[in-house]
Amino acid sequence: MSDPSGAGPIEQLAPVHAEDYRPDREGWAWWLVVFLRVAAGLAMIKGLYHWSAVCGFGARPGEGFDAQSLSWQTATVFFAVIDLVAAVGLWLAAPWGAVVWLTGSVTMIVVQVFFPLIYGFHWIVVVGLVAMIGAYLFFAVMAAREQPA
Template sequence: MSEQMPRDLGSRDPTSRDHAMSVAAISSGRIESDENIWTRRLVLFLRVMAVVSMMQGLYHWAQVTGFVGTEDDAFEVQTMGWQTATIYFAVIELVSAVGLWLATPWGAVVWLTTVVSMAVIELMFPTIYGGNLLIVGVQAAFLAGYLALAWMAARERPP
């Protein structure tokens, strides 16, 4: 006396469910790509900044370890301020590179800290790295680019 339920109510066909899910994923991806263009641009910018941060961090580590520079420029003969700033940037640049690549909020915060720190050191303590205004300008341009992209990405998402 076993009664079977109608096929459309009782049994689930995994292929039809997978097909429905794949169609929904395709259609939602198409809508999402049109609506989130600024978010995608922001993530691309963060990835580019991650590569830049990694290169800067590796450069600072090369200064610490002696891979770049001459004997006159060796880490040991530099001032305490220069050594401290170089170690600081060697560590924080690599941390920010990881966070930026993953597009995490903490990565952006750490990166913003490095940008502001470098600008402050160049402007307020010119004896450490020489007070190069070009570096300050580039850091300001990176910061302005990030703020503009973050603002545009936030506008395309409803509150």
């Protein structure tokens, strides 16, 4: 039998349909996509920041990547990779992008709060990430309520 919607299995799995997110569209789903794109930009900046630390940009002699502790190196490489992967997934508004971003954000909060010897404790990072997670949950719930049953 043929699919009455006309969409094949590949089209049903596509994470974003451009026609669904027109700039003139109002509603919570549109605001969720806007939030995801802003979060993607921030994740991209954060990932590039960590890669600059790995590559030694701006480091004084003797303070480069190889001079840091193993825990600092491990955390920096982890965040350099996961933030850039999350940025791609968030920009596509793919469900896996939000999962990767939430994993990286919660991990950064844990590192900041429970392992301050790695990066030090920066309360602004913790508060900012908690606020972004809260905003994501708000937009996701509101967009889900807007969808027909």
